[in-house]
Amino acid sequence: MNNPSKPRRILSGMRPTGKLHLGNYYGALDNWVKLQEEYECYFFVADWHALTTEYDAPHAIGGYIQDMLVDWLSVGLDPERSTLFVQSAIPEHAELYLIFGMFTPVPWLERNPTYKDQVQELSHKDLSTYGFLGYPVLQAADILMYKAHGVPVGVDQVPHVEMTREIARRFNHFYRPIFPEPEALLTEVPKLTGIDGRKMSKSYGNCIYLSDSPEVMQKKVRQMITDTLRPYRKDPGEPNRCLAFPFHKLNLSEGRLAEIVAACRSAQLGCVECKNILAEALVENLAPMQARRQHIQRHPDTVQEILQAGNTRARAFARRTLDEVRDAIGFDLNYQLWT
Secondary structure, eight states, X not given: OOOTTSOOEEEEEEOOSSOOBHHHXXXXXXXXXXXXXXXXXXXXXXXXXXHHHHTTOTHHHHHHHHHHHHHHHHHTOOTTTEEEEEGGGOTHHHHHHHHHHHHSOHHHHHTOHHHHHHHHHTTTSOOOSHHHHTHHHHHHHHHXXXXXXXXXXXXXXXXXXXXXXXXXXXXXXXXXXXOOOOEEEEOOOOOOBOTTSSBOOGGGTOOOBXXXXXXXXXXXXXXXXXXXXXXXXXXOOOGGGOTTHHHHHHHSOHHHHHXXXXXXXXXXXXXXXXXXXXXXXXXXXXXXXXXXXXXXXTOHHHHHHHHHHHHHHHHXXXXXXXXXXXXXXXXXXXOOTTO
Protein backbone atom coordinates (compact mmCIF):
# COMPACT_ATOMS: atom_id res chain seq x y z
CA MET A 1 0.00 0.00 0.00
CA ASN A 2 2.91 2.34 0.68
CA ASN A 3 5.44 3.23 -2.01
CA PRO A 4 8.88 3.54 -0.32
CA SER A 5 10.13 5.70 -3.21
CA LYS A 6 7.65 8.46 -2.31
CA PRO A 7 7.76 10.67 0.78
CA ARG A 8 5.40 9.65 3.54
CA ARG A 9 2.22 11.69 3.72
CA ILE A 10 0.88 13.64 6.68
CA LEU A 11 -2.28 15.61 7.27
CA SER A 12 -3.33 18.18 9.82
CA GLY A 13 -5.81 21.02 10.11
CA MET A 14 -6.97 23.99 12.16
CA ARG A 15 -10.44 25.29 12.93
CA PRO A 16 -11.11 28.87 11.74
CA THR A 17 -12.72 30.15 14.93
CA GLY A 18 -10.57 33.23 15.47
CA LYS A 19 -7.26 34.90 14.71
CA LEU A 20 -4.20 32.69 15.19
CA HIS A 21 -1.94 33.43 18.15
CA LEU A 22 1.48 32.43 19.47
CA GLY A 23 0.04 29.26 21.00
CA ASN A 24 -1.03 28.15 17.51
CA TYR A 25 2.37 29.08 16.12
CA TYR A 26 4.60 27.36 18.67
CA GLY A 27 2.17 24.50 19.24
CA ALA A 28 1.61 23.55 15.60
CA LEU A 29 2.59 25.88 12.76
CA ASP A 30 6.30 26.01 13.51
CA ASN A 31 6.32 22.22 13.39
CA TRP A 32 4.31 22.12 10.15
CA VAL A 33 6.90 24.30 8.45
CA LYS A 34 9.62 21.82 9.44
CA LEU A 35 7.58 18.76 8.43
CA GLN A 36 7.09 19.97 4.87
CA GLU A 37 10.84 19.52 4.36
CA GLU A 38 10.54 15.73 4.54
CA TYR A 39 6.86 14.81 4.10
CA GLU A 40 4.17 15.17 1.50
CA CYS A 41 1.91 17.49 3.47
CA TYR A 42 -1.80 18.23 3.37
CA PHE A 43 -2.93 21.07 5.64
CA PHE A 44 -6.57 22.11 5.70
CA VAL A 45 -8.84 24.78 7.11
CA ALA A 46 -11.29 22.73 9.18
CA ASP A 47 -14.40 24.85 8.72
CA TRP A 48 -16.85 21.95 9.10
CA HIS A 49 -15.15 21.11 12.39
CA ALA A 50 -15.67 24.72 13.45
CA LEU A 51 -19.41 24.19 13.05
CA THR A 52 -19.39 21.57 15.80
CA THR A 53 -19.05 24.34 18.39
CA GLU A 54 -19.96 27.48 16.40
CA TYR A 55 -23.15 26.17 14.78
CA ASP A 56 -25.14 29.09 16.21
CA ALA A 57 -22.84 31.72 14.68
CA PRO A 58 -21.54 30.24 11.40
CA HIS A 59 -21.12 33.51 9.51
CA ALA A 60 -17.97 34.40 11.46
CA ILE A 61 -16.23 31.22 10.28
CA GLY A 62 -15.92 32.36 6.67
CA GLY A 63 -14.27 35.59 7.70
CA TYR A 64 -11.44 33.77 9.41
CA ILE A 65 -10.53 31.51 6.48
CA GLN A 66 -8.65 34.19 4.52
CA ASP A 67 -6.90 35.34 7.71
CA MET A 68 -5.81 31.79 8.44
CA LEU A 69 -4.34 31.32 4.97
CA VAL A 70 -2.42 34.58 5.31
CA ASP A 71 -1.02 33.40 8.65
CA TRP A 72 -0.02 30.03 7.21
CA LEU A 73 1.82 31.60 4.30
CA SER A 74 3.40 34.20 6.56
CA VAL A 75 4.98 31.63 8.88
CA GLY A 76 6.50 29.77 5.93
CA LEU A 77 4.10 27.11 4.67
CA ASP A 78 5.00 26.66 1.02
CA PRO A 79 2.14 25.87 -1.42
CA GLU A 80 4.70 24.32 -3.76
CA ARG A 81 5.52 21.68 -1.13
CA SER A 82 2.28 21.50 0.84
CA THR A 83 -1.33 21.24 -0.31
CA LEU A 84 -3.36 23.93 1.46
CA PHE A 85 -7.13 23.62 1.17
CA VAL A 86 -10.50 24.27 2.78
CA GLN A 87 -12.36 21.24 4.12
CA SER A 88 -15.84 22.27 2.94
CA ALA A 89 -14.54 22.74 -0.62
CA ILE A 90 -14.05 18.97 -0.77
CA PRO A 91 -17.54 17.41 -0.45
CA GLU A 92 -16.01 13.93 -0.53
CA HIS A 93 -15.06 14.46 3.14
CA ALA A 94 -18.76 14.56 4.02
CA GLU A 95 -19.49 11.38 2.08
CA LEU A 96 -16.66 9.43 3.68
CA TYR A 97 -17.74 10.75 7.09
CA LEU A 98 -21.24 9.40 6.40
CA ILE A 99 -19.93 5.98 5.38
CA PHE A 100 -17.64 5.72 8.41
CA GLY A 101 -20.50 6.76 10.66
CA MET A 102 -22.51 3.75 9.53
CA PHE A 103 -20.18 1.29 11.25
CA THR A 104 -18.52 3.31 14.06
CA PRO A 105 -19.82 2.11 17.46
CA VAL A 106 -21.35 4.88 19.58
CA PRO A 107 -19.48 3.75 22.75
CA TRP A 108 -16.19 4.59 20.99
CA LEU A 109 -17.33 8.19 20.75
CA GLU A 110 -18.77 8.38 24.24
CA ARG A 111 -15.49 7.17 25.75
CA ASN A 112 -13.43 9.79 23.91
CA PRO A 113 -11.58 11.67 26.70
CA THR A 114 -11.19 14.83 24.62
CA TYR A 115 -14.96 14.95 24.11
CA LYS A 116 -15.52 14.93 27.86
CA ASP A 117 -12.86 17.58 28.46
CA GLN A 118 -14.25 19.93 25.84
CA VAL A 119 -17.81 19.57 27.08
CA GLN A 120 -16.58 20.77 30.48
CA GLU A 121 -14.34 23.52 29.08
CA LEU A 122 -17.10 24.86 26.82
CA SER A 123 -19.86 24.50 29.38
CA HIS A 124 -21.40 27.79 28.21
CA LYS A 125 -22.31 26.10 24.91
CA ASP A 126 -24.84 23.35 24.24
CA LEU A 127 -22.63 20.56 22.90
CA SER A 128 -25.17 17.77 23.30
CA THR A 129 -25.32 17.48 19.51
CA TYR A 130 -24.82 14.64 17.07
CA GLY A 131 -22.17 16.68 15.24
CA PHE A 132 -20.05 17.28 18.30
CA LEU A 133 -20.25 13.68 19.50
CA GLY A 134 -19.30 12.44 16.04
CA TYR A 135 -16.49 14.86 15.21
CA PRO A 136 -13.78 12.16 15.66
CA VAL A 137 -15.44 10.26 12.78
CA LEU A 138 -15.19 13.36 10.60
CA GLN A 139 -11.58 13.68 11.72
CA ALA A 140 -10.96 10.08 10.66
CA ALA A 141 -12.47 10.84 7.25
CA ASP A 142 -10.19 13.87 6.90
CA ILE A 143 -7.09 11.81 7.66
CA LEU A 144 -7.93 8.62 5.77
CA MET A 145 -9.21 10.45 2.69
CA TYR A 146 -5.57 11.27 1.86
CA LYS A 147 -4.24 7.96 3.16
CA ALA A 148 -2.03 9.82 5.57
CA HIS A 149 0.74 7.84 7.22
CA GLY A 150 1.11 10.27 10.12
CA VAL A 151 -0.72 13.00 11.98
CA PRO A 152 1.25 15.59 13.98
CA VAL A 153 -0.49 15.92 17.35
CA GLY A 154 0.09 16.73 20.97
CA VAL A 155 -0.35 13.93 23.49
CA ASP A 156 -3.94 14.99 24.25
CA GLN A 157 -4.93 14.24 20.64
CA VAL A 158 -3.51 10.71 20.54
CA PRO A 159 -6.93 9.13 21.30
CA HIS A 160 -8.28 10.69 18.09
CA VAL A 161 -5.52 9.14 16.01
CA GLU A 162 -6.10 5.78 17.68
CA MET A 163 -9.80 6.00 16.84
CA THR A 164 -8.86 6.76 13.24
CA ARG A 165 -6.70 3.64 13.23
CA GLU A 166 -9.64 1.60 14.59
CA ILE A 167 -11.97 2.98 11.92
CA ALA A 168 -9.40 2.16 9.21
CA ARG A 169 -9.06 -1.40 10.54
CA ARG A 170 -12.84 -1.80 10.72
CA PHE A 171 -13.31 -0.63 7.12
CA ASN A 172 -10.45 -2.77 5.83
CA HIS A 173 -11.92 -5.81 7.64
CA PHE A 174 -15.53 -5.37 6.49
CA TYR A 175 -14.75 -4.52 2.87
CA ARG A 176 -11.17 -4.65 1.60
CA PRO A 177 -7.82 -3.11 2.58
CA ILE A 178 -7.74 0.46 1.31
CA PHE A 179 -6.58 2.60 4.20
CA PRO A 180 -3.22 2.68 6.00
CA GLU A 181 -3.30 2.96 9.78
CA PRO A 182 -1.83 6.41 10.49
CA GLU A 183 0.63 6.99 13.29
CA ALA A 184 0.53 9.82 15.80
CA LEU A 185 3.59 12.01 15.22
CA LEU A 186 3.98 13.35 18.73
CA THR A 187 5.02 16.97 18.92
CA GLU A 188 6.37 18.65 22.02
CA VAL A 189 3.69 21.28 22.38
CA PRO A 190 4.94 23.98 24.75
CA LYS A 191 2.56 24.98 27.50
CA LEU A 192 2.01 28.64 26.84
CA THR A 193 -0.40 30.71 28.87
CA GLY A 194 -1.94 34.01 27.90
CA ILE A 195 -0.64 37.30 29.23
CA ASP A 196 -2.93 36.97 32.27
CA GLY A 197 -1.73 33.51 33.26
CA ARG A 198 -4.79 31.65 31.98
CA LYS A 199 -4.92 29.44 28.90
CA MET A 200 -4.22 31.52 25.80
CA SER A 201 -7.66 31.96 24.28
CA LYS A 202 -9.40 34.62 22.22
CA SER A 203 -12.41 34.32 24.54
CA TYR A 204 -10.24 35.54 27.43
CA GLY A 205 -8.75 38.42 25.45
CA ASN A 206 -5.26 37.38 26.59
CA CYS A 207 -3.62 36.39 23.29
CA ILE A 208 -0.63 37.67 21.40
CA TYR A 209 -1.79 37.30 17.80
CA LEU A 210 0.40 36.59 14.81
CA SER A 211 -1.24 39.57 13.14
CA ASP A 212 -0.40 41.97 15.99
CA SER A 213 2.00 44.77 15.09
CA PRO A 214 5.45 44.77 16.76
CA GLU A 215 4.32 47.64 18.99
CA VAL A 216 1.23 45.73 20.15
CA MET A 217 3.28 42.58 20.75
CA GLN A 218 5.76 44.50 22.91
CA LYS A 219 2.96 46.09 24.89
CA LYS A 220 1.31 42.74 25.55
CA VAL A 221 4.59 41.09 26.60
CA ARG A 222 5.10 43.84 29.17
CA GLN A 223 1.67 43.01 30.60
CA MET A 224 2.56 39.35 31.17
CA ILE A 225 2.29 37.88 34.65
CA THR A 226 5.70 36.73 35.84
CA ASP A 227 6.79 35.22 39.19
CA THR A 228 3.88 35.87 41.55
CA LEU A 229 6.02 34.87 44.56
CA ARG A 230 8.52 37.64 43.87
CA PRO A 231 6.81 40.78 45.18
CA TYR A 232 9.87 43.05 45.19
CA ARG A 233 12.67 43.76 42.72
CA LYS A 234 15.29 42.93 45.38
CA ASP A 235 13.85 39.43 45.96
CA PRO A 236 15.44 36.49 44.11
CA GLY A 237 13.19 35.09 41.41
CA GLU A 238 12.58 31.58 40.15
CA PRO A 239 12.21 31.27 36.36
CA ASN A 240 10.33 27.98 36.62
CA ARG A 241 7.55 29.83 38.46
CA CYS A 242 7.48 32.61 35.90
CA LEU A 243 4.65 32.39 33.37
CA ALA A 244 6.71 34.31 30.83
CA PHE A 245 9.69 31.96 31.05
CA PRO A 246 8.39 29.42 28.45
CA PHE A 247 8.41 32.27 25.93
CA HIS A 248 12.05 32.98 26.80
CA LYS A 249 12.89 29.34 26.04
CA LEU A 250 11.38 29.68 22.60
CA ASN A 251 12.98 32.99 21.68
CA LEU A 252 16.44 33.14 23.25
CA SER A 253 19.65 31.21 22.67
CA GLU A 254 20.74 28.72 25.34
CA GLY A 255 23.59 30.97 26.38
CA ARG A 256 21.38 34.03 26.75
CA LEU A 257 18.78 31.97 28.56
CA ALA A 258 21.36 30.75 31.08
CA GLU A 259 22.41 34.35 31.77
CA ILE A 260 18.83 35.37 32.44
CA VAL A 261 18.19 32.42 34.76
CA ALA A 262 21.27 33.25 36.82
CA ALA A 263 20.47 36.96 36.95
CA CYS A 264 16.86 36.30 37.95
CA ARG A 265 17.78 33.93 40.78
CA SER A 266 20.37 36.36 42.13
CA ALA A 267 17.96 39.32 41.90
CA GLN A 268 20.28 41.10 39.45
CA LEU A 269 17.50 41.18 36.85
CA GLY A 270 14.02 42.47 37.57
CA CYS A 271 10.81 41.28 35.93
CA VAL A 272 10.28 44.54 34.02
CA GLU A 273 13.76 44.35 32.48
CA CYS A 274 13.32 40.67 31.79
CA LYS A 275 10.09 41.24 29.88
CA ASN A 276 11.72 44.00 27.85
CA ILE A 277 14.39 41.50 26.77
CA LEU A 278 11.66 39.02 25.80
CA ALA A 279 9.68 41.63 23.88
CA GLU A 280 12.71 42.61 21.80
CA ALA A 281 13.63 38.99 21.09
CA LEU A 282 10.09 38.04 20.12
CA VAL A 283 9.70 40.96 17.72
CA GLU A 284 13.10 40.26 16.18
CA ASN A 285 12.38 36.55 15.70
CA LEU A 286 8.98 37.21 14.16
CA ALA A 287 10.21 40.01 11.90
CA PRO A 288 10.55 37.74 8.81
CA MET A 289 6.99 36.55 9.34
CA GLN A 290 5.75 40.12 9.66
CA ALA A 291 7.53 41.08 6.44
CA ARG A 292 5.97 38.16 4.56
CA ARG A 293 2.56 39.08 5.96
CA GLN A 294 2.83 42.64 4.63
CA HIS A 295 3.84 41.33 1.20
CA ILE A 296 0.99 38.78 1.11
CA GLN A 297 -1.60 41.33 2.17
CA ARG A 298 -0.59 43.50 -0.78
CA HIS A 299 -1.45 40.59 -3.11
CA PRO A 300 -4.81 39.16 -1.97
CA ASP A 301 -5.48 37.59 -5.37
CA THR A 302 -2.42 35.39 -4.90
CA VAL A 303 -3.91 33.94 -1.71
CA GLN A 304 -7.08 33.02 -3.57
CA GLU A 305 -5.08 31.43 -6.38
CA ILE A 306 -3.08 29.35 -3.89
CA LEU A 307 -6.26 28.24 -2.17
CA GLN A 308 -7.96 27.34 -5.44
CA ALA A 309 -4.94 25.31 -6.57
CA GLY A 310 -4.83 23.51 -3.22
CA ASN A 311 -8.55 22.76 -3.34
CA THR A 312 -8.16 21.33 -6.86
CA ARG A 313 -5.27 19.06 -5.87
CA ALA A 314 -7.02 17.89 -2.72
CA ARG A 315 -10.27 17.13 -4.50
CA ALA A 316 -8.54 15.13 -7.21
CA PHE A 317 -7.01 12.92 -4.51
CA ALA A 318 -10.32 12.73 -2.61
CA ARG A 319 -12.24 11.64 -5.71
CA ARG A 320 -9.80 8.78 -6.32
CA THR A 321 -10.20 7.63 -2.72
CA LEU A 322 -14.02 7.80 -2.90
CA ASP A 323 -13.98 5.79 -6.12
CA GLU A 324 -12.10 3.04 -4.26
CA VAL A 325 -14.42 3.23 -1.27
CA ARG A 326 -17.60 3.10 -3.33
CA ASP A 327 -16.27 0.14 -5.27
CA ALA A 328 -15.28 -1.65 -2.06
CA ILE A 329 -18.76 -1.28 -0.52
CA GLY A 330 -20.52 -2.06 -3.80
CA PHE A 331 -21.75 1.45 -4.61
CA ASP A 332 -20.47 1.60 -8.18
CA LEU A 333 -20.25 5.12 -9.57
CA ASN A 334 -21.30 3.76 -12.97
CA TYR A 335 -24.76 2.66 -11.83
CA GLN A 336 -27.34 3.55 -14.46
CA LEU A 337 -30.51 3.16 -12.38
CA TRP A 338 -32.77 5.30 -14.52
CA THR A 339 -31.83 4.10 -18.01
